[in-house]
């Protein structure tokens with residue numbers, strides 16, 4: 079199916095006939111719908127006023143008075159009303175977007191939330207309710223009792239268009255024919271200019287997407303689909319659907335959505351609130367280890383090694399290395415005598431601790447107890463006290479425990495280790511790597527070897543995060559008493575965790591401000607107070623916030639976006655967060671850019687759910703026009719001969735082009751700027767700074783590099799990895815040959831770059847143009 083739609087904004091008022099009678103019929107229909115929709119907004123306003131009053135009432139009871147329980151109840155109610163109010167405000171735009179007419183002559187209006195009047199009569203059905211499903215699933219062949227599906231287009235509170243699908247074709251009347259205009263709502267939506275933020279598609283979900291959204295909560299669902307097929311947006315709607323349908327279960331355990339980078343998370347972060355869902359944790363995989371924010375860019379070959387599943391054994395052996403029995407006996411010199419720990423004693427103590435199956439730090443007390451007993455007996459012998467009772471032995475043991483040389487020896491023999499210390503110790507020591515990473519070759523071990531961190535340096539790379547998590551599992555917690563003493567924790571680590579706490583606080587404050595503005599409460603309460611009351615206090619943290627701070631949190635459901643990028647080690651970490659294996663995994667194997675990414679879904683998932691994961695496919699591209707996909711398909715052929723590009727839903731008539739020389743870049747970008755829309759310049763990683771500077775110098779307000787600013791700017795300069803998952807009205811790819819050659823997954827990178835545009839695509843090159851781009855219309859600027 080290819081529809082022609084040259085209007086980037088789509089029709090504002092979808093009139094397909096210029097017949098006067100039909101136009102009059104439409105006007106009448108519009109007026110009827112307007113009346114109903116106005117009634118819905120009146121109801122919404124009333125509910126807002128009521129909820130606001132309830133909130134004011136609770137807040138008026140004062141902040142710090144009463145018992146702890148009174149205060150905590152008050153705060154809970156205030157939190158609940160504020161959240162409800164937030165929801166009521168969030169659905170302002172597009173409150174009602176559809177109507178279903180049933181064969182029994184009843185009609186249902188479908189919208190973002192459910193509304194009822196005071197007599198509990200249904201006025202508006204939540205799009206996620208089972209009765210709303212035919213709005214997305216009914217077809218003429220399987221009409222599900224529906225005769226007409228009507229899309230309502232609104233601007234603010236005004237109904238500006240109706241767009242009907244008639245599903246019972248036999249019952250068509252002349253008036254029906256006048257309002258029949260199939261895909262106008264979809265085309266208007268996908269042709270609209272982009273704002274730098276993903277919007278919800280609740281009014282135009284297609285039936286293959288709806289099946290995925292409403293698929294069962296249990297088990298692992300993989301959604302494989304080419305670029306622009308709606309994987310991300312479908313995954314987000316699925317989160318909203320699951321929260322609505324299994325509210326109780328998921329509210330307790332929470333839903334985690336994992337995306338490829340922070341810019342992407344900013345890009346999608348408004349979709350769920352616009353669907354009335356705020357309590358979902360959005361995170362990148364590299365943020366999953368609390369307290370560590372990776373800042374080191376690693377070479378792809380190093381990331382590939384550290385993402386290899388064999389690293390699990392390496393970490394395990396690195397832990398065991400810390401429990402190694404020294405070859406020579408250990409002597410402990412005290413004032414009165416010298417004690418000696420030989421191999422047999424040490425081995426026995428270590429075996430006893432190992433048999434406990436506890437994690438390293440938690441098993442330490444067993445090891446220490448066993449050794450102290452042995453030392454106490456030796457001490458008693460040396461003091462000439464052959465037979466001593468248990469009490470005397472205990473006294474000697476306690477004396478020994480506080481002796482400095484004994485403590486030092488115990489620390490050497492079975493040290494407390496943090497995950498950070500373990501990895502720094504491992505990757506900065508050739509000896510330790512040789513011991514722990516035997517299954518990797520010498521060259522690979524050499525690649526892993528690093529300099530120790532300098533003071534204040536952020537030492538962590540993304541590939542370290544799952545290794546830290548793995549280490550945390552094997553090391554376990556350190557006794558908080560010992561932790562407080564803290565002397566053995568590297569200063570750098572303390573500084574890093576203080577910085578992370580500060581960052582977190584700032585993020586909470588920004589979020590609090592947003593909530594207060596959205597709920598109209600900013601005059602009553604300041605953000606600082608709101609944040610400490612509702613966000614930072616253990617009792618009132620939302621599920622998502624509590625989960626974010628807890629490495630061992632088990633989520634009710636996890637959605638992984640751009641899942642092809644995760645390494646085998648990443649999957650181990652993600653699976654640990656979801657013991658029930660209720661997951662939605664969306665991605666496209668052809669777009670894999672990471673050197674440690676998935677070669678196939680089975681390879682990544684079979685170790686956890688062999689034969690128990692189900693796969694769905696999406697095959698229609700709602701983003702990239704057909705003219706652009708023809709070019710992208712030639713690059714797809716480089717990735718794998720049998721791969722099939724998704725079918726574009728529309729043509730625009732705009733042919734993609736290539737220009738040279740490279741010196742024209744600034745002018746070309748200026749000429750391509752989309753009024754009221756977004757343009758991205760996608761550049762090779764190795765020349766990002768150079769091209770970024772050229773564009774920033776040539777175009778006022780252009781932004782080089784990722785982040786919120788890049789999303790908001792009219793022109794942004796990004797690498798492929800930074801542009802992954804995003805979309806723009808126009809895309810200019812610079813030096814595609816270099817993108818192809820500079821990474822082992824160059825063809826996938828170029829494919830991703832070429833498929834980011836919703837309207838126009840151009841290439842600027844100085845070097846040769848890859849053969850796969852032969853279909854581009856070529857120009858030379860003189």
Ligand SMILES: Nc1ncnc2c1ncn2[C@@H]1O[C@H](COP(=O)(O)OP(=O)(O)OP(=O)(O)O)[C@@H](O)[C@H]1O
Pocket residue numbers: 264267268277278279282283284287303304305306307308309310311312666669700701802803804805833
């Ligand atoms: N049913 C729909 N109605 C309107 N717009 C849609 C629909 N499905 C998808 N889209 C739009 O198509 C675009 C692409 O969607 P999305 O980013 O989810 O695709 P994707 O499969 O994740 O792409 P990629 O793999 O390239 O990142 C978005 O603008 C999205 O809103």
